[in-house]
Amino acid sequence: MELEEMQILWTRMSSQLEEQKELTNKLIMEMTQQKFRNRFNKLTIIETSGAVVCFIIAIVILLNIAKMNTWYLMACSIFTILLLIVLPILTLRAIKGMRTMDVTRRSYKETLQEFTRKRKNMLLIQRVGVMISVFMMWVSLPVFSMIMNNKDFFAQEHDPWLWVFIAVVTMGVILFARYGYRGYKKVTSSAENVLRDLKDH
Template sequence: MEFEEMKSLWTDMSQKVEKQQLLTDKLIIKMTEERYTNKFRKIYGLESLGAVTCLAGAFYILLNIQKLDTWYLLTCGIICLVLLLVLPMITLRSINRTKSLNISQRNVKETLVKFYRAKNELLFTQRLNMYLGILFALVILPVFSKIMNGKDLFIEENINDLWLFIPILLAFLFVMAAWVFRAYKNITTSAENILKELDT
């Protein structure tokens, strides 16, 4: 075998190895992207269901807004409407932004920078939801009491039991919100680890 033939064979083999490596890299990136996206699929579905529930609640309040016949009940009703309409949209947008990170279109460093921005936004949104959820619990009680029972909780005399129930409700909501926040934090940490695997 002459030197030129060996050189040609070596070049062919080298090109095949490079093509194989390129295909392997693309397959690894595709699998990583799929694993990453799957981390957010479940919470996106649950939050979408929650958004539909919030829209139904907002629609119900809107249909019965005329029953809120005092300025403070109307104010509570408007606050409820705003929270029911805005919070789910903000949450879904931040989850979608984090979930739809296009890993194959940029290098690992750029991907991690984009991820950290999206992760921080998502966790900030969840913290905001936690505190606004407590506000929501306080304003929804008088609204639904008036709409469903015709009772104004601010002037009713026989509601002492209800006011005792509010601290228990707030404590329960705080514990639930903290649990949800921890779940989001675990999911984003797991997604971060998937992305860091690409770096190695």
């Protein structure tokens, strides 16, 4: 084989190897993108279901708004409705922001910066949600008392055991909210690990 033929063959092989490398890198990036999105699938399903429940409760309160015959019951109703609508929307938007992140278009550093910013936003919403969920439970008590019993919660005497029950439920809400927050941290840490695999590509 002459030198010129060897050079042509070598050039062709180098070109094929380069194409193969680019194809492999593209496949790795696409797989990473899919793995990254999959990390948020369970959260999306859970939060979408939760949002539907919240919207149904908000509609129930809205349909019974005429029963709220004092300014404080009306204020509690409006506040509860707003929270039941706004919090799920903010949460779903934060999750969507994560899921739709394109990890293939930017550099590793830019992708990690965007992820860090979005993760902070998502976890902040969850922290606020933990605090507000307890407050919302207390605010919604008089609303549902009026809807279900047609009685003003503030204008009646209550059995001491009711306060014990409310305290237990409050603790349950706090523990459940904290559990949910830890779940978010776990999911975002797992997604970050997926992104760190991009460092070598």
